[in-house]
Amino acid sequence: MNGPPGRLAQTVEFRDMAESSIFTRILAGDIPGEVLHETDRVFVLRDIAPKAPVHLLVIPKTAEYIDVVALAAAEPDLLAEMIEVASLMATVHADGDFRLVFNTGMGAGQTVPHVHAHVMAHPQGADSHADGLTEGSLGDA
Numbered sequence: 613m614n615g616p617p618g619r620l621a622q623t624v625e626f627r628d629m630a631e632s633s634i635f636t637r638i639l640a641g642d643i644p645g646e647v648l649h650e651t652d653r654v655f656v657l658r659d660i661a662p663k664a665p666v667h668l669l670v671i672p673k674t675a676e677y678i679d680v681v682a683l684a685a686a687e688p689d690l691l692a693e694m695i696e697v698a699s700l701m702a703t704v705h706a707d708g709d710f711r712l713v714f715n716t717g718m719g720a721g722q723t724v725p726h727v728h729a730h731v732m733a734h735p736q737g738a739d740s741h742a743d744g745l746t747e748g749s750l751g752d753a
């Protein structure tokens with residue numbers, strides 16, 4: 613019996629989905645979604661199902677890279693720009709501190725095959741940080 617597919621084995625199927633990823637369709641205006649910020653190469657959405665008081669997604673406009681490993685290997689400067697934008701968003705929409713998460717592979721909970729960074733943070737002036745930031749489990753995949 614075959615074991616569960618690994619990240620590489622999932623790549624072909626995942627790549628087929630990337631061309632019309634939900635993020636690409638939002639950026640194109642084909643489905644609703646507010647773009648909070650954009651540069652020539654990167655845009656930002658609020659996560660539709662937030663798992664932190666502030667939960668944003670920083671996404672390259674290109675759908676070429678399935679995950680952060682592929683992106684880092686091919687265009688490290690684009691990855692650096694995503695992190696710069698994440699930091700800016702944490703300053704503008706939160707208190708400046710943030711958690712950055714790249715789910716990588718379906719087994720780690722990645723559901724959209726278009727690399728994106730989850731930016732999780734507390735809003736400015738939050739009464740308490742006692743609950744911490746709970747980014748959720750690795751998912752069911």
Ligand code: 5GP
Pocket residue numbers: 634645657658659660661662669714715721722723724725
């Ligand atoms: P992943 O599970 O791939 O790491 O993250 C994908 C994220 O995209 C999830 O946190 C999910 O809530 C978010 N998401 C899925 N569909 C939409 C959508 O239509 N709009 C927005 N803004 N976020 C979405």
